[in-house]
Amino acid sequence: MAVEQLPGRVREFAHYLTDLLDRLDQGDGWCGVFWQRDPDGMRACLDGREVPPWDVVEALLRDLAARYAPATAAAETGRARALHDAALAARDALPGARDALADRLDVMLREQRYAADRQAALSRRLAAATSRAEADALRLDLSWARDDHTRATARCAELRARLDRLDRLDRPARPEGDDEGGTPAHARPDPRPRTPSDPAPRPDTHRKPRRRTQGGARFAGAAAGEWDAPAGVPPAVVPPVAVPSAGARAPRGARFAGAADEPPERPAPVEPVTGDGRAAVAGAVARLAGLRRAGRTGEAHALLAEAAHWPAARLPLLAAALREAGLGADWATLLWEAASLPAGRLVAAADALTAAGHRTDGEQILRHGTARPAAEIGHGVLALVAEGRDREARVLLDAYVRGHAPREAALSAEPDPPRLVPLLLRAARDVSEETHWDLVHALRVAGLAI
Template structure:
């Protein structure tokens, strides 16, 4: 929290007082903004993004990436405190009420477009973004508190099938041959049936030892033993699943159910990695590029081997920009997890992606962090880190060499 507050204060010092979004936030909630600068409160990420926008910083710039890393770390520390789940739940209820009020204002003002309508739409957009952020944080808290399920699964009852938007990513057929996943369709009392083949098991996330599972948990310090190769993805099945998910997302967004939409995106990360590029293309065609950005952000905290699998699938599908973005966002992880992700990428033959991960790490983490990373596997990581530092800049290579010498690794 202190580190993030220092970064935020340094950012504010570069802004023009009273101008841009900085001036708006200071006028609307001066005490809340001061608490954020003091480190006693954590601002929603949309506020930080707006301040970066005032400064003209693009999302992938070093200052923006560093801020995202610190914001994520501060949120993780805050959410481990006793009572954090109740606080987050209360805050989410407040944001949901704000979203409903903003929706009402947007509808009331839609007949007379003007500045007030623009502000109402901005309030609604921010409320939805904050609901999604709080929902993700709450899910991580609950995952930490929930014990692991029992190595023998209980068979599902006959003729029982999942219902609702969270299952839109899965295709299945019930035992009577009645195919489809049911999601709400336009019109009262009707449902849309999305045809699909026989049930497909959701693959287990690769983990090592007793590491917790879920999008915001890492695996082990080193890569787990390589698993058996997955069967080739069925393009038709991937397309059906993507279309189903996009349909459900549109419905949820139209109803203002941002939390459920975020949950659906997280469900997609449990499916075959090779399906994700198909989903990306479908989301962009549907004008839901922001949902794809959210999914990439969640994917950045998958366990190391799973992160490597998703990055490799994006690279293999001709989406290098998405792959690079995923890896850049993953550098907030502890060095032990990054070592596992690098090892998995190299083991799967994705050397360029592994080097890109190391380069992104060196741009936003300290040379001392890089030395700690190298110490986990000096023979493999030290030369690769030096190569990545050389590609970043000569000064970064010099700083890394000094840190490695201090650590006795060079």
């Protein structure tokens, strides 16, 4: 598409990006890394032919903070985010956007898996290193592999959010019935004030669940035979679902309470932070601020990657200290790094943040952490259950079901369908009845349930 044919919002963001880069040393920092690793992609973004992922813009703003001052970047962040969101919305309004986004998500998911595998391989090699020089080289490679995984994870989440937005825009209104005069009920204004329980289906209508028939990665419904059942994997039996009575309470998510008939769950107790822990947090924030002032972005990122693997109890302190120091963007990076933690430690980190009043951060780390291969989620849940950590398993599955299309969520049952399918269905039912039925259909299409 010629530049003059681009949507106005895309052109506006391309101009903004050009102005931002003009203020940076384009051979240094993250800007230099992007030019070195993907010069064609950078030119496409500056020409308006592509809109860069937000993590790229955020990294450029970090370069701006290092070159001038954190306050300068902070003042730019709001404007950059608004222009970026508007450009993405304009891009997604073009014909063929949904298919392009779905294809890009498939590619990025493969990138994410490759980066995860590379991290694991480098970690094994680092553990077996026989010299300091070899270990230092491996640590550097591991730091870049973690950055690749962090960026792929963030881009998967961004692409899913864009596809979900298109799904919401395209979702038609559902007719509830006609009145005696022939006017469809959904077309008549309703004078009653609406409550949240009104976006939910009425339990006494006994309507059949909607079945999606579209194919593609964003839909639960696929043409019969589109997926082959995994070889040697026995399907689980999906139990019949009872229609709730008119007086039944709405189910709540496992992250907060589990099934409707269970008392609310609280995050697991968090060990208090010792004096040494508080000193470590203060020292890390001071070192990070110094590295940012000196423009030593690689070392700063390595420090954040290390801090992401600290005890969970330190994370709320890090969140508060980094934001107070004007390093909020670094806290976001640390959250992305922490998302690669093993399942149990991931939930512990989310619990610690939620218990300390950082609920949004706790939810975000779970969203990022569940953007990993489906089979890995399944294995993580099985490991938690084997350790008797049923609550943590439910938390992980709840976040996974909420953040993924039913077709993707269904694949997490592959490691052990008889054990995982019931857990998945419980998590889906806690989200909504529609989510539950979509997942039932996706499991059957995938050959994982009958």
